[in-house]
Amino acid sequence: LRIVGFLGGTFDPVHFGHLRIGLEIKNVLALDELHFVPCAKPPHKSGVMASAEHRSRMLELAIENIPGFALDTRELDRQGLSYSIDTLKSIREEYGDATSICWIVGSDSFQSLDTWHQWEQLFDFAHIVVACRPGWKPDVESAVGQQLSRRIVNEPSQLKQTACGLILPWQVTQLAISATAIREMVAKDFSPRFLLPDAVRDFIELNKLYRQ
Numbered sequence: 001l002r003i004v005g006f007l008g009g010t011f012d013p014v015h016f017g018h019l020r021i022g023l024e025i026k027n028v029l030a031l032d033e034l035h036f037v038p039c040a041k042p043p044h045k046s047g048v049m050a051s052a053e054h055r056s057r058m059l060e061l062a063i064e065n066i067p068g069f070a071l072d073t074r075e076l077d078r079q080g081l082s083y084s085i086d087t088l089k090s091i092r093e094e095y096g097d098a099t100s101i102c103w104i105v106g107s108d109s110f111q112s113l114d115t116w117h118q119w120e121q122l123f124d125f126a127h128i129v130v131a132c133r134p135g136w137k138p139d140v141e142s143a144v145g146q147q148l149s150r151r152i153v154n155e156p157s158q159l160k161q162t163a164c165g166l167i168l169p170w171q172v173t174q175l176a177i178s179a180t181a182i183r184e185m186v187a188k189d190f191s192p193r194f195l196l197p198d199a200v201r202d203f204i205e206l207n208k209l210y211r212q
């Protein structure tokens, strides 16, 4: 099957933690494409600071000239909250059944997957790749842990054999970079340089983002 990946988030702002997991997962799964999917209105987060337009413009700048990286703005074109299940349905419709679709999440987000809208249906549309740290073990008692034990695979090549329904935990280089910390730095007039691409830093400065 053809195999494509999607990395959703608020990207407020995008930083090297996001880009690095994107690249590592793209390489290990030999993804044909990796799409960054900024959410318009995250159901789980309040206090998103930059506008959807600014957040997607920063993504655009961050992935410019990176082969195979793309921006997917479908959540911005929809009204209301950005539920991943709606996004995956729409992606599946676009790509058809003969494509393996991988939804990439950090292990922190994965742990609370059962709070996502219609979370058990996510597997009808995509695989989930959990970008985790070495030694990561989910709580097996939880509903999420039970889905994990039913669906877990350890071999990346398995995701190419079927279109959806599996979970692959994959160790990625840990970069302790957080968008929250970057926003706080900028608010205090400390430079976020070397935590994110220079073009994104310049954009933040030019548009006076995160200055409160």
Ligand code: ATP
Pocket (backbone or CB within 6 Å): 008, 009, 010, 011, 012, 017, 018, 021, 104, 105, 106, 107, 108, 109, 131, 174, 175, 176, 177, 178, 179, 180, 181
């Ligand atoms: P905040 O600090 O504001 O919570 P964030 O960068 O953690 O921001 P998102 O932009 O929503 O939040 O993250 C998108 C995805 O990237 C999530 O699945 C998250 O788990 C993952 N992620 C974010 N930062 C890192 C990092 N430094 N290393 C690995 N994964 C990360």
